[in-house]
Amino acid sequence: MSKWMASIGLEVHVQLKTRTKMFCSCPAHREGEPPNTQVCPVCLGLPGALPVMNREAIRKTVLTGLMIGSKIPLRSSFDRKNYFYPDMPKNYQITQQAAPLCMGGSVDIQSAGTLKTIRVNHIHQEEDAAKITHLANSSEIDFNRSGTPLMELVTEPDMSTPDEAIAFLTALREMLVYAGISDADLELGHMRCDVNTSIRPVGTDKLGVKSELKNMNTFRGIHRALTYELKRQMDTLEAGGSLVQETRRWDDAAGVTLSMRSKEYAHDYRYFPEPDLPPVILDEAMIARWRCELPELPAAKRARFIQDYGLPEYDAGVLTAERAIADYFEAAAQKAGHPKAVSNWVMGELLRALGEKGQSIAEARITPDALAALIALVEKKTINMPAAKEVFQILFEQGGEPEAIVKEKGLLQVSDSGAMEDFAEQAMAASPKVVEDFRAGKEAALMFLVGQVMKLSRGKANPQMAADVLRRKLST
Amino acid sequence: MDSREMVELDVETGLEAMARGELTSEAWTAALLERSAALNSRLNALTWQAGETALAEARAADAARAEGDERALLGVPVAIKDLLNVKGQPCTAGSAILKGYTAAYDATVIARLREAGAVFVSRTNTDEFAMGGSTETSTYGPTRNPWNPDCVPGGSSGGSAAAVAARLAPAALASDTGGSIRQPAAFCGVTGFKPTYGRVSRYGCTAFASSLDQVGPMARTVEDAARLYHVIAGADPADSTTSPQPVDGDVAALRDAHDLKGLRLGLPKAYFAEGLDPEVEQLTRAAIGQCRALGAELVEVDLPYSKYGIACYYILAPAEASANLARYEGVRYGNRAEADTLLEMYENTREQGFGAEVKRRVILGTYVLSSGFYDAYYSRAQRVRTLIRTDFEQALSQCDALLGPVTPTPAFRVGERSADPLAMYLGDIFTVNVNLAGLCGLSVPCGFTSSGLPTGLHIIGPAFGEMQVLKIGAAYQHATDWHLRRPADPPPDADVDAKTK
Numbered sequence: 001m002s003k004w005m006a007s008i009g010l011e012v013h014v015q016l017k018t019r020t021k022m023f024c025s026c027p028a029h030r031e032g033e034p035p036n037t038q039v040c041p042v043c044l045g046l047p048g049a050l051p052v053m054n055r056e057a058i059r060k061t062v063l064t065g066l067m068i069g070s071k072i073p074l075r076s077s078f079d080r081k082n083y084f085y086p087d088m089p090k091n092y093q094i095t096q097q098a099a100p101l102c103m104g105g106s107v108d109i110q111s112a113g114t115l116k117t118i119r120v121n122h123i124h125q126e127e128d129a130a131k132i133t134h135l136a137n138s139s140e141i142d143f144n145r146s147g148t149p150l151m152e153l154v155t156e157p158d159m160s161t162p163d164e165a166i167a168f169l170t171a172l173r174e175m176l177v178y179a180g181i182s183d184a185d186l187e188l189g190h191m192r193c194d195v196n197t198s199i200r201p202v203g204t205d206k207l208g209v210k211s212e213l214k215n216m217n218t219f220r221g222i223h224r225a226l227t228y229e230l231k232r233q234m235d236t237l238e239a240g241g242s243l244v245q246e247t248r249r250w251d252d253a254a255g256v257t258l259s260m261r262s263k264e265y266a267h268d269y270r271y272f273p274e275p276d277l278p279p280v281i282l283d284e285a286m287i288a289r290w291r292c293e294l295p296e297l298p299a300a301k302r303a304r305f306i307q308d309y310g311l312p313e314y315d316a317g318v319l320t321a322e323r324a325i326a327d328y329f330e331a332a333a334q335k336a337g338h339p340k341a342v343s344n345w346v347m348g349e350l351l352r353a354l355g356e357k358g359q360s361i362a363e364a365r366i367t368p369d370a371l372a373a374l375i376a377l378v379e380k381k382t383i384n385m386p387a388a389k390e391v392f393q394i395l396f397e398q399g400g401e402p403e404a405i406v407k408e409k410g411l412l413q414v415s416d417s418g419a420m421e422d423f424a425e426q427a428m429a430a431s432p433k434v435v436e437d438f439r440a441g442k443e444a445a446l447m448f449l450v451g452q453v454m455k456l457s458r459g460k461a462n463p464q465m466a467a468d469v470l471r472r473k474l475s476t
Numbered sequence: 477m478d479s480r481e482m483v484e485l486d487v488e489t490g491l492e493a494m495a496r497g498e499l500t501s502e503a504w505t506a507a508l509l510e511r512s513a514a515l516n517s518r519l520n521a522l523t524w525q526a527g528e529t530a531l532a533e534a535r536a537a538d539a540a541r542a543e544g545d546e547r548a549l550l551g552v553p554v555a556i557k558d559l560l561n562v563k564g565q566p567c568t569a570g571s572a573i574l575k576g577y578t579a580a581y582d583a584t585v586i587a588r589l590r591e592a593g594a595v596f597v598s599r600t601n602t603d604e605f606a607m608g609g610s611t612e613t614s615t616y617g618p619t620r621n622p623w624n625p626d627c628v629p630g631g632s633s634g635g636s637a638a639a640v641a642a643r644l645a646p647a648a649l650a651s652d653t654g655g656s657i658r659q660p661a662a663f664c665g666v667t668g669f670k671p672t673y674g675r676v677s678r679y680g681c682t683a684f685a686s687s688l689d690q691v692g693p694m695a696r697t698v699e700d701a702a703r704l705y706h707v708i709a710g711a712d713p714a715d716s717t718t719s720p721q722p723v724d725g726d727v728a729a730l731r732d733a734h735d736l737k738g739l740r741l742g743l744p745k746a747y748f749a750e751g752l753d754p755e756v757e758q759l760t761r762a763a764i765g766q767c768r769a770l771g772a773e774l775v776e777v778d779l780p781y782s783k784y785g786i787a788c789y790y791i792l793a794p795a796e797a798s799a800n801l802a803r804y805e806g807v808r809y810g811n812r813a814e815a816d817t818l819l820e821m822y823e824n825t826r827e828q829g830f831g832a833e834v835k836r837r838v839i840l841g842t843y844v845l846s847s848g849f850y851d852a853y854y855s856r857a858q859r860v861r862t863l864i865r866t867d868f869e870q871a872l873s874q875c876d877a878l879l880g881p882v883t884p885t886p887a888f889r890v891g892e893r894s895a896d897p898l899a900m901y902l903g904d905i906f907t908v909n910v911n912l913a914g915l916c917g918l919s920v921p922c923g924f925t926s927s928g929l930p931t932g933l934h935i936i937g938p939a940f941g942e943m944q945v946l947k948i949g950a951a952y953q954h955a956t957d958w959h960l961r962r963p964a965d966p967p968p969d970a971d972v973d974a975k976t977k
Binding site: 041044046050051084092270271275 | 559560561567579581583679680681682685687713714715716717796799802803805807808822842845846847850854
């Protein structure tokens with residue numbers, strides 16, 4: 001790419017997490033319902049049916065705008081976008097063209113180690129189409145998805161590499177999940193992307209001829225398609241060819257993009273104001289109230305974890321990747337008062353155990369309070385580390401109070417010097433050869449004897465204390 | 477009471493007779509069904525008759541009345557324009573594309589009538605998707621004017637108007653986008669009322685032009701129209717364009733309307749200009765004189781932009797219609813033409829399913845919304861609409877209501893304007909502005925031409941000024957008897973005659 005620079009812009013469609021559809025009271029789309037059972041006159045486009053706005057969808061789109069610093073106009077409105085396709089029951093889509101809900105805004109991404117700001121042009125609200133399945137000699141349409149609330153976020157062409165596009169989508173996805181705006185499950189099509197790309201010679205300002213890749217829904221696919229498309233554009237221009245503005249399709253199996261239609265065949269959508277819906281009128285007080293409901297965003301949370309809890313950047317990154325884990329960590333850390341120890345436990349034992357069980361943190365039986373209490377027992381040397389891990393496993397599987405489990409299982413660490421003296425003497429008497437080795441200067445022999453003491457105490461001895469007692473006895 | 481007397485009953489007298497136990501809804505309904513069967517092949521006012529389902533509803537109403545039920549329209553048979561959805565009944569909007577389509581749900585106005593105890597006795601003919609002023613564009617063929625079967629009944633709600641005039645039903649529901657209730661009411665000598673845009677729910681009314689469509693009643697008297705209006709009016713959560721403004725007044729308030737003292741009524745100069753048929757003008761002026769005699773003060777008002785109403789309407793209404801009618805393509809319901817490709821299926825379905833007038837308007841609407849033409853047409857028409865609205869607001873700030881003719885001519889002959897769409901469109905000249913400005917309007921019978929055709933007095937009120945308009949109409953009717961005249965029955969149809977014998 002040395003002679004060329006790329007401009008990449010994204011149009012991201014996000015399925016909002018709402019109870020009902022955008023314009024009717026049918027349940028919002030869930031996978032697995034029998035086809036055409038979550039439908040009504042409105043989302044089937046029957047004669048005479050009229051749309052009614054879903055206020056919760058409006059709120060979620062505005063929240064997204066607030067998160068990325070958009071301007072929220074107090075008046076926005078819906079338009080009809082006209083085109084015929086069997087997945088569109090009315091053969092027009094209700095969307096926003098002239099006056100979207102959110103204007104401007106930006107998302108920061110990490111690009112090759114530096115911070116880069118990607119500007120957002122606007123976010124608008126619209127409805128999803130039905131799901132169409134093409135069979136050998138027919139097509140089937142499932143209207144369960146018809147009318148599902150979508151928001152479309154349109155960026156400026158500010159990304160210049162496939163990596164940046166993915167970094168943007170990752171950051172956006174994290175935010176949306178964090179704020180409960182969307183489940184943003186890519187496999188279920190909750191986030192779908194149209195990708196616009198163009199290249200131009202380095203040092204020039206005018207954007208090159210763009211191509212649009214439609215309906216991409218995996219990060220990997222987007223990365224591969226972009227990589228391919230940028231190379232195709234560069235090869236074409238370097239071979240002396242010219243590009244046409246066109247819509248292209250990514251063929252994942254073949255690993256190539258293919259032309260769908262060029263600009264002269266572009267649709268005329270004949271947008272006009274939707275007469276069935278009054279404008280959306282918001283007021284400052286309502287927006288201020290919604291702003292208060294915004295969760296702390298991942299980047300801010302990361303910075304705060306480093307600042308307030310003295311965590312390494314790595315720990316902060318792992319702990320804030322999911323909001324529920326970050327919340328769990330904070331609850332435990334505030335109780336335990338030893339953030340790094342809590343971080344170690346959460347990143348180590350807890351995430352490992354969750355991974356093994358395939359569970360989410362919401363399903364874990366060990367409460368943040370219990371984890372904090374367990375850590376306190378280790379800190380106070382009431383139990384040793386192996387015992388703590390055993391207690392953790394019980395807490396994870398069954399829940400309960402750490403102290404009670406320690407008592408019940410007899411896991412109290414032996415720090416009683418009388419008992420320790422006995423164990424030490426027994427260990428030394430049982431292995432005279434090892435005692436000789438140590439006295440002959442073989443330091444490692446001590447660890448064997450400590451191991452024997454641990455064994456005799458059935459794991460409850462404080463290992464440091466055992467080592468001290470043994471060293472004293474061996475040197476006399 | 478015999479069936480000949482029953483069919484003459486209006487809503488009020490029918491309700492009174494049922495309350496006194498002299499009439500059952502079942503007998504009333506049966507009498508109307510029988511008369512409809514005998515006369516409809518001549519008038520073609522009805523597209524479908526409910527038969528047994530209507531009789532079952534009537535029996536249920538009679539049983540409820542026996543239990544002391546006194547709901548507003550209990551047992552009253554009502555005819556419904558064939559674009560309002562009544563669950564389980566056909567709903568075709570007069571179009572071949574929907575022939576055979578059965579409504580899957582009740583429109584809000586239907587649910588409210590049902591709740592009030594009404595009986596859905598028949599469905600009335602309409603211009604295809606309400607696009608027309610003569611009921612000639614219906615796939616079922618033209619409806620005939622009961623006063624003269626060679627003439628049109630007006631449109632698009634010509635079936636409802638003819639049914640009420642010909643005693644096939646005491647009242648009907650209809651819709652008005654540019655005059656479709658008031659103009660046929662005037663042509664057929666019945667009372668037709670278009671409420672303010674946003675007053676009555678459009679949910680379940682097959683859409684023509686969403687920002688203009690409004691459902692309203694047709695009946696023989698202003699009081700009967702008000703009876704239906706008060707049942708169907710009011711905010712509807714299923715239609716976001718309905719107003720939260722409470723519906724005021726009731727039928728009782730109209731009974732005492734005997735004069736127009738203290739009212740200032742405006743006469744728009746533009747409504748008595750060139751092009752107005754001299755007989756219609758003379759009858760309208762006589763009616764206005766009657767209003768003055770009832771105590772109203774008359775003032776002249778200016779509506780400088782109203783002359784642009786037709787041009788504005790025939791851009792905005794087709795634009796909205798082009799999108800509203802896009803859903804009829806044979807994929808999910810309605811009639812589908814077979815073809816080899818998706819595009820051909822769309823084309824063949826719409827080519828075969830839509831009539832010429834609908835195609836004309838869909839093409840017109842598609843054109844005015846096209847990129848490059850939007851600003852010159854749609855956008856400019858929207859601005860003109862605002863000017864027209866302001867015109868009326870100013871005129872109505874100087875008076876309580878406006879009076880004028882409903883139509884520039886009396887009913888014309890079937891086929892007379894079929895080849896001349898512009899002449900047909902100009903028939904809406906006094907009515908479209910009321911829709912563009914979002915006002916309410918009433919047409920009451922105000923006389924007959926020398927050839928025996930009825931004409932209507934147009935009473936236009938401010939937005940949500942329904943009670944004012946209805947009171948003026950009621951006072952006028954209390955002082956006149958035009959609304960009580962009845963057309964002679966056409967000779968019964970030979971086939972039907974043979975069957976009944």
